[in-house]
Structure formats: structure tokens, C-alpha cells
Amino acid sequence: MDFSLTSEQQAFRQTVRAWLKENIPHEWKHLGSSEIPRLEAYELLREWQRKLYDAGFIGLTWPKEYGGRGLTFMEELILHEEMALAKAPPILNVLGVGMAGPTIIAYGTEAQKKRYPSKILSCEEIWCQGYSEPNAGSDLASLQTRAVKDGDHWVLNGQKVWTSFAQVAHWMMLLARTDPQAPRHKGITYFLLDMKLPGVVVKPLRQITGEAEFNEVFLDNVRVHESEVLGGVNNGWQVGITTLMYERLTLGFGLQMRLRIAFDSLIELARRMEKHGRVITKDPLWRQKLAQLWIDTECLRVTGARAITKLLRGEMPGAEASTGKMVWVETHQRLQELAMELEGSYGQLAKGSEWAVEGGVWQHSFLRSRANSIEGGTTEIQKNIIAERLLGLPKD
Amino acid sequence: MDFGFSQEQEMLRATARKFLDNECTSTFVRARMEEPAGVTDEFWAKLAEQGWLGLIYPEEYGGTGLGFVDLTVLMEEMGRCVMPGPFVSTVLLGGLAILEAGSLAQKKEWLPRIATGEAKAALAWTEPNARWDAAGVTATARETKGGVVLTGTKLFVLDAHTADVLVVVARTAEGKSPEGGVSLFLVPKGAKGMTVKLLPTMDATRKLCEVNLKDVTVGADAVLGTKGGGWPPLARVIERATVALCAEMCGGAQKVLDMTTEYAKIRIAFGKPIGTYQGVKHKAADMLVDVENAKSLTYYAAWAVDENAPEAPLAVSMAKAYASDAYRKVSATGIQLHGGIGFTWEHDLHLYFKRAKSSEFTFGDATYHRERVAQLISL
Numbered sequence: 001m002d003f004s005l006t007s008e009q010q011a012f013r014q015t016v017r018a019w020l021k022e023n024i025p026h027e028w029k030h031l032g033s034s035e036i037p038r039l040e041a042y043e044l045l046r047e048w049q050r051k052l053y054d055a056g057f058i059g060l061t062w063p064k065e066y067g068g069r070g071l072t073f074m075e076e077l078i079l080h081e082e083m084a085l086a087k088a089p090p091i092l093n094v095l096g097v098g099m100a101g102p103t104i105i106a107y108g109t110e111a112q113k114k115r116y117p118s119k120i121l122s123c124e125e126i127w128c129q130g131y132s133e134p135n136a137g138s139d140l141a142s143l144q145t146r147a148v149k150d151g152d153h154w155v156l157n158g159q160k161v162w163t164s165f166a167q168v169a170h171w172m173m174l175l176a177r178t179d180p181q182a183p184r185h186k187g188i189t190y191f192l193l194d195m196k197l198p199g200v201v202v203k204p205l206r207q208i209t210g211e212a213e214f215n216e217v218f219l220d221n222v223r224v225h226e227s228e229v230l231g232g233v234n235n236g237w238q239v240g241i242t243t244l245m246y247e248r249l250t251l252g253f254g255l256q257m258r259l260r261i262a263f264d265s266l267i268e269l270a271r272r273m274e275k276h277g278r279v280i281t282k283d284p285l286w287r288q289k290l291a292q293l294w295i296d297t298e299c300l301r302v303t304g305a306r307a308i309t310k311l312l313r314g315e316m317p318g319a320e321a322s323t324g325k326m327v328w329v330e331t332h333q334r335l336q337e338l339a340m341e342l343e344g345s346y347g348q349l350a351k352g353s354e355w356a357v358e359g360g361v362w363q364h365s366f367l368r369s370r371a372n373s374i375e376g377g378t379t380e381i382q383k384n385i386i387a388e389r390l391l392g393l394p395k396d
Numbered sequence: 397m398d399f400g401f402s403q404e405q406e407m408l409r410a411t412a413r414k415f416l417d418n419e420c421t422s423t424f425v426r427a428r429m430e431e432p433a434g435v436t437d438e439f440w441a442k443l444a445e446q447g448w449l450g451l452i453y454p455e456e457y458g459g460t461g462l463g464f465v466d467l468t469v470l471m472e473e474m475g476r477c478v479m480p481g482p483f484v485s486t487v488l489l490g491g492l493a494i495l496e497a498g499s500l501a502q503k504k505e506w507l508p509r510i511a512t513g514e515a516k517a518a519l520a521w522t523e524p525n526a527r528w529d530a531a532g533v534t535a536t537a538r539e540t541k542g543g544v545v546l547t548g549t550k551l552f553v554l555d556a557h558t559a560d561v562l563v564v565v566a567r568t569a570e571g572k573s574p575e576g577g578v579s580l581f582l583v584p585k586g587a588k589g590m591t592v593k594l595l596p597t598m599d600a601t602r603k604l605c606e607v608n609l610k611d612v613t614v615g616a617d618a619v620l621g622t623k624g625g626g627w628p629p630l631a632r633v634i635e636r637a638t639v640a641l642c643a644e645m646c647g648g649a650q651k652v653l654d655m656t657t658e659y660a661k662i663r664i665a666f667g668k669p670i671g672t673y674q675g676v677k678h679k680a681a682d683m684l685v686d687v688e689n690a691k692s693l694t695y696y697a698a699w700a701v702d703e704n705a706p707e708a709p710l711a712v713s714m715a716k717a718y719a720s721d722a723y724r725k726v727s728a729t730g731i732q733l734h735g736g737i738g739f740t741w742e743h744d745l746h747l748y749f750k751r752a753k754s755s756e757f758t759f760g761d762a763t764y765h766r767e768r769v770a771q772l773i774s775l
Contacts, residue, residue: 001399001400001401001699002399002699003399003696003699003703003705004703005397009397074397267775287766287767287770287775288763288766290775291717291766291769291770291773292717295714295769299692299714299718302692302693303692305397305399305692305696306400306695308397308399309398309400310400312397312398313398323685323688323689326681326685327689380678382681383674383677384677384681386680386684386685387671387681388677390684391680391684392657392661393657393660393669393671393672393676393677393680394669394671394672396672396674
């Protein structure tokens, strides 16, 4: 067991640190929110990702021939730790980098692997994820979007929902049913959908925060060329599950980074606020709550290190990888609730009020955090997976 | 970075599991609960034979010179079978205090005998004020012509009744800070003026004592380390023993999860195994998360302690805060999921539930360690 870094890794850390110090945009003001990018910051974040790409600080573990650096998860981890410490802006094309890219590299044809990944990293092409439907959420395999073969094209009809980034996305990872006669999991195909194709209609959905970050996507006789199938016809469930595995691993690093940034911001806030005439960080009860939050945040980092070790040893991550999402969600939602509790009566004031604490950013991230335990697999589904796959409890 | 166990460590785990499965059965544990002594001489001799009693001591003192990550593996296995007896008190408290603070002569006198199982040690540290910080040390050590006179009451002392030597923590002077003026003394069993009383405990696998010191006179050579300089080595000893205890707690919690999972697969209710129901599944998943997180933090702390990393004190407090809550919750949920049978004396679950409770209060509970974390991250 060894937590120390090699001299090359330490040098890499220094390089990243120095680069971040010089390059984080001055306009970027990190405030409380630890969430996925907000609409108003999209342009700034697009430029930021481009800068990261030009400097070679994105897609570290991807093969060189597809735009990556061919490095290990250790460098990826170091990068994210440094980005957290520097309070760097988040990655805009988060679904492309975290899910679409690795899945295409794993399942794509050579042409697909040459075509997509580097544009994902440079943020030239933003990706969204077309999994959920109005009647297929946690029970994803019940999805009803249909794809019917017509010559060398597939004709798609159906509806996707809760689709973040669809309003700006160039591409969608889309699951559709290609064989209605086959068992539920067997008749699904994974498509790379060009969002500009005729028949694709995006309608923003207003959400709990009042913004419209996510969308409904309607597919009306959309003709997708057969070369845009990923991983083979009727093999979409397998491909889609891989995407989710990458989501847990790579997005996990990013989530860990945002959590650490949010924790540091919360502590800064706590140092400035008083309750009952006492600075919050001097209150014994608050010290307990904040210390527990720190422990849980660190625990995610350390558990992540256990998962990385298995990857570096060429083994599949076990229990320690599956619990990450769930633990992150619980910790992050608790953090956001603590922020509200800490603000007390001010917790009621939103953006626009001159009295709102830090311009109301915590109100936004607090509301946004309710989605955490739903998106990317609800906590209830995560628990079922842990109980059935890791503990071997019987399926219903 | 490599955050996993080595092949040698996995072999040590397999050996330990096999040994304990044979030697430390539930029948054995329950028999020891009824007796004053936590182990039989026979069992203790076998631990020595396995090389466990000197595992972390340097070779020149009869040990094997292994580290705390190695020990973590052993402690997890001991926790799995709720191993009774004075392993923690002898190897990790009394013995480790001698190793950390003792002179060459003191180390040579005691450590080889501890490693061979000939001698047992204990640490008389905490007092009726039930504090875990330096301010809790109020027993006094007064210098006289003949040596040093110790007076005070020590409480919650692990296995003092079977120890051949006690390391007594007492105040030689009022320091500027609570940490100053604390000294350590070697007091042999049967010393005049010292009375040891075994206390009835909820967790009968852990033997706790009251040690009364009434003008106990020891020679000047009984001082362990420097006079007034006892706190820093003691803090190191406690830190190390805490990591080991956390590992033991992880092992116990994992065993409860294993037992509960097996039971949920075979116990039928409403025509199905209860593990089919989400009400049971979700609780089992929560248990797994608690166990895995406690392990992550414990392994990290063990590594930090082995490396003398600057973050070691923080890592240890994070682990103990987490493990204290986790073991308590996991063992309670284990009982809940077993239903009535889990509440019986016959089922082993109560051994774990009680061990979780005693471990929670050993070396500081979660509240204490969270406050330490708050201090160490400069809140």
C-alpha cells in the first residue's frame, strides 16, 4: 500500500498547478455552486475547455491517436485534485468527455474513433444523452423510441426527456428499440444522432431552479445513416451499460472535484456568518457537522483511490466503485442543505435581492442538488444494484 | 500510488482466517466472556507461535518488524471473530508505549517477553473524568528520596487484571499546557498500594478495570522516557492503537454484513427470501457503503501512520470518527434485518453489537474525533 506519487507524477502535478495559476479566466468567479455548467456561463466555459484541450489537460487517459494523452488514471486524478484546489471552472462538454468519448473509443469503428473523440475534447461538438423517456426512467429497458430500417438508413420515432445540453448539443448518444420482438434488453441499438437532422425537435423544460437546462427531444421520422450505429445492431444495452460505467468512473473524479470546491466555499461562508452572536466555525455543533462533511468528502477521494488501484492493477473495480455515486449524492445534498441552514433566514432570498448571500448562488445549487439522487440512476436503483450485484441478494 | 494489499498481506489474511476459524469459535469467545481472563494460556501461546504478539516490534526485540498496514489485515480478521483477550492492551498499548518511550534496557526487558507470550502489559491512562485528551490526566507522581509516589484512580483500563506490567500515566508537574508535565511509569503487577478491580461490562469480550493507586512507590528507573515528556509518545501510541482498533471494527462490521446477507437469502417471508424485498435490500446496501467507507479511511490511516505522514493524526481521527458510527449502525441494522432471532443470546449478533459499542468509546468516540478533525483542518 502506497499513497505517494512517483517523481514523474509529482512533476506532472507541478506543471498542472502552474498552468492553472496562469490560465484560469479572470472573469470566472467561483461562487458556492458546485453544479453542472449554468446556461449564462456556456460561452466562457466553451473557451475554457478549448484552452484545456490546447494545453493537453483533457482526455488524459484516452489514446493519443484519438486526441488523448495516453496517460493513466493517476494523472487524471492529479489533474482533478489540482483543478479543485485552484477552483477551476467545470468542463462544459461533460457528457461527451465522461461518457460518449470513452464509449466510442471502446465500441466504435475506426472511422468513428477518428471522427468523434478529438472534437469532444476540444468542445467543438457538445454531446447530450438520449436515454430517459417519459415512460422509461429507472426502468430504462422499457424504452419505446423506435428505429426501423429503410435501405441504408434507420428511421427514428419517439421522445426523449430530461435531456441536459440538448439545446446546444451537436450530437446525442441515443438508445432506440430496433427489435420489438426480442426480449427487452436484446432489441436495443445505440445510435450517434446528429442533432441537426430534420425531424429532431428540442423543447426546453423549465426545472425547479426556474431555468431550462434540460429539454424534451422529439424524434419525428429522423433518418440516421447506418454508419452511425455504435457497437452493433441490437447490442445497445451492452454499449449503454458501458457508458454508465465510464460515467461512474470519470465523472466521479469531476464530481469529487466539485464537491471539494463546494466544501471550501461553504467553510469560507461559515467563517463569515454568525449564529446567536457566535461565528459559525466556533460553534461546537457546527464544527461537528462541518467536520463530518469533510470526512465524507475525503472518504470519497480515498475510496476513489482504491478503485483506481484496481484499474492500474488491471482488475475491475468492485464495491468501492459502485458506492461512489450514492455516497457523493448523499454528501453533496447534505452540503447544500447545510448551506441553507447556515444562511438561516437569508436562505429564503434568491438572486436579484441585494440582501441575498453571495448573490443567491447557494439557493440555485441547493435546488439543483435535488436532481442528484435522480439523474444518472436514482439512489433507489443504485441500492438495488449494490444489493443484487455485490451482495448477491435475489432479484424480485 | 497503490492503494491495495500486497500478495503477502493477502496470504497473511488467509492464514489468520483459517487459524481463527479453528481456534476462536463462538463457543470459545462465549466461554471467555464468563471468565475473568480474556484468553486461555493455551490460546495466547498459539498467538505467540503465529508471531502475532511481536508482529509490529523490531527484530532486535524479538519481533517481526512489520508495519501497521500488515497489522490492519490481522486486526480485521480478529474483529471478524470478536477475538477476546489482551491483544490490544498488551501489544498495542502497554508494549507499544514501552517501544515508543522506553530506554534500551526497558525495551529489552519487556518486548521480547511480550512477543513470546510470557508477559502481558496494559496502559493505565484514562480516569473517571472519561477524557481522552491530556487534560484528563490528573493522577499525580510525586518525587521522594526513594523514587516516585503515584496516586490516583484510573478507569476503563483494558485488561489491567491480567497484566504483568502497567504503564501508568501520571502528572509529575503542572505544565504550561495540559500536555506538559505528563509522565509514564512502569508499575509491575502486585505493586504495594495498587489495587485492580475487574468491572462488569456490557461487552464481556473486553475486560475493563479500575486501577487504584494509593501512594504506590516505584524507583526512579521506572520512568518510561523523559520525565514530563510522556504525552508525545503516548499520543503516538494512542494514534497507532486507534488505527488498529478501526481495522478490528471494520472486520467486525464486514462479518455482520456477511451474516446478514446470508440470512436474507434463506429466510422466507410472504413466500420469498426477505432479501428480495427492497426494504431489506436498501438497508443491506447502506451497510455495505458504511463498511467500505470505514475500510477506505482505515487503510488510508494505516498507511499514513506507517509512513509517519504529516496527515497521520488527521487520517486517524477521520477513520475513528467514521468507524465508530459505521460499526454501531451496521451491527444495529444486522439485528433489525435478522428480526427476533437477532435479539437472542443464542445468536452471535449481540457479540458484535456490544463490541461495536465498546469500541466506539475506546480511544475517543465519533464526537471527540470530529472535533479533532475540526481542529486539524483549522476550522
